Amino acid sequence: MNELLPIILSIVVGLAVIGGLIPVFLKARRSSQNYTGPRDANDPAPLEESDAHGGGTLVADRPETQAPPSDEDVEEEAELPTTPALETPLPVAGRLVRLRERLAKSNNALGKGLLALLSRDTIDEDVWEEVEETLLLADIGTDSTMELVDTLRERVKVLGVRSPEHVQAMLREELIKLIDPAMDRTLNITRHDDRPAVLMVVGVNGVGKTTTVGKLARVLVAEDKDVLLGAADTFRAAAAEQLATWGARVGVPTVKSDVDGADPASVAFEAVKAGIDAEVDVVMIDTAGRLQNKVGLMDELGKVKRVIEKQATVDEVLLVLDATTGQNGLTQAKVFSEVVNITGIVLTKLDGTAKGGIVVAIQKTLGVPVKLVGLGEGPDDLAPFDAESFVDALLA
Structure with a gap:
């Protein structure tokens, strides 16, 4: 028995050591599996939805914020490029x-x-x-x-x-x-008691919808509105990133899918849901460019609107038209008005190459007012339309 005692003690000590290491190993393994990189405490959790159309993962893209540097980080940080400050839109x-x-x-x-x-x-x-x-x-x-x-x-x-x-x-x-100065040209962007105002932006390819959404976000930020963007143009390459960039410049988050060709209605739904949860004032939805002769795509646009209305009303549907297209813009406007209830027109490129009379023709054809106009490529070259100012400029 005395001969076996050293052997038994060695086994007991060995088991104790192994038992102590197992929890440490498991903890380290779990930590390595769950680690997804540094995350800002202010960032919302990713929004996820998978549906029959393959919605993919939806994420709220927020402008990055940085914690104050510690003393030991000051020397190292001085060698790194500084984060650009947020832009302040013009009044x-x-x-x-x-x-x-x-x-x-x-x-x-x-x-x-x-x-x-x-x-x-x-x-x-x-x-x-x-x-x-x-x-x-x-x-x-x-x-x-x-x-x-x-x-x-x-x-x-x-x-x-x-x-x-x-x-x-x-x-x-x-x-x-x-x-007709009597037409109501105000944007319906007043927050409801329990949810934000929802604004959709539609139009054919190439008229600058995504840019218009970005510029309009700057207009709303200049009016002290809390805004969230939804990148429902999932078919055009880099459209979501372009929109997120516009938003980041003025501190506005963007809900987008990380899957190309995701269901636009799913993205729009999640954007509105995120806006409700975050209690923002306005949610703006950028949609894919729809050729007016593509019946299936126009039906998809109607679906986006119906899905949004399952949790909120669509308060404003803005049709973006290129002023230089002239009468072709009227054809586009008629088709869109049959699919969604257009509430206002955004007229871009209304400069020396455009024909100012298109303002009259559009309003008379649709009974819908021109609410916003753009006269340049600058980030703040978008403004509310005013009939008297427009005519005074024509006759200057």
């Missing part, structure tokens, strides 16, 4: 003045042409035909052209004198009437 009020000045300086055929024609000493039928042609070339539309020409004929006849000052005042009044 909305100042944009209207700047856009008006830019439009006034552009090569505006509509205002200049009408002023020149109606200031002539003699206005005969040939002049009225030129007036009519000028209006039609400016994309005002046939009905609006006939209406305006008839009104101008009567006023010129009654007026008798045609000094530039009188003609400009007359044109200003009639053009403002035609554009």
Whole structure:
């Protein structure tokens, strides 16, 4: 027995050592499996959803924040590039003045042409035909052209004198009437009691929807709105990253899928859900470019809207149109209005290459107001549309 005692003690000691190491090993193994890299405490957990369409993983992309450096990190941090500061969007009020000045300086055929024609000493039928042609070339539309020409004929006849000052005042009044300043051009972006306002942005390929969403986010941030973006354009390469970049520049998070070709309706649903949970003021949904002759894609757009409405109302549907497309924009607008209830128009590229009359034609065709206009490629070159400012710029 005495001979076996050292052997028994060795076995007991060995088992004790092994038993103590097992928990340490398991803990280390679990930690290595669960580690996903450094995570900011303010970042929300990833949003996940898989559905029949292969929604994939949805993540809320927030601008990165950094904890204050410790003393020992100061020397090392001095050698690293600093994180760029958030941009401060320009105030909305100042944009209207700047856009008006830019439009006034552009090569505006509509205002200049009408002023020149109606200031002539003699206005005969040939002049009225030129007036009519000028209006039609400016994309005002046939009905609006006939209406305006008839009104101008009567006023010129009654007026008798045609000094530039009188003609400009007359044109200003009639053009403002035609554009209809009484139309409600405010954006429906007021938060509801228990959920955010939801805004969808739609339009065909190439008109700049994603850029418009990014610029509009800057407008809302400038008005102290808490905004969240939803990247439901899952078919265009890098669309989600482009939108997230726009948002990050002004501190706005973006919900997007990390799977190419994910279900757009799923992304939109999760974006609205995240907006409700985060109690933001406005959720903006960027949608894929829809060719108006692609019936299936238009149906998909209707589906996105229906899915959103399962948990919130869609308060605003903005149709983005390129002002340089002229009458083609009307065709696009009609098709979209049949699929979703368009509540407003965003008119981009309304500069010297565009025909200002398209504002009149769109509103008369759809009964929907132009709410926002863009006159450049700068991040703050988007502003609320104002009928009087627009006409004053045309006639400047």
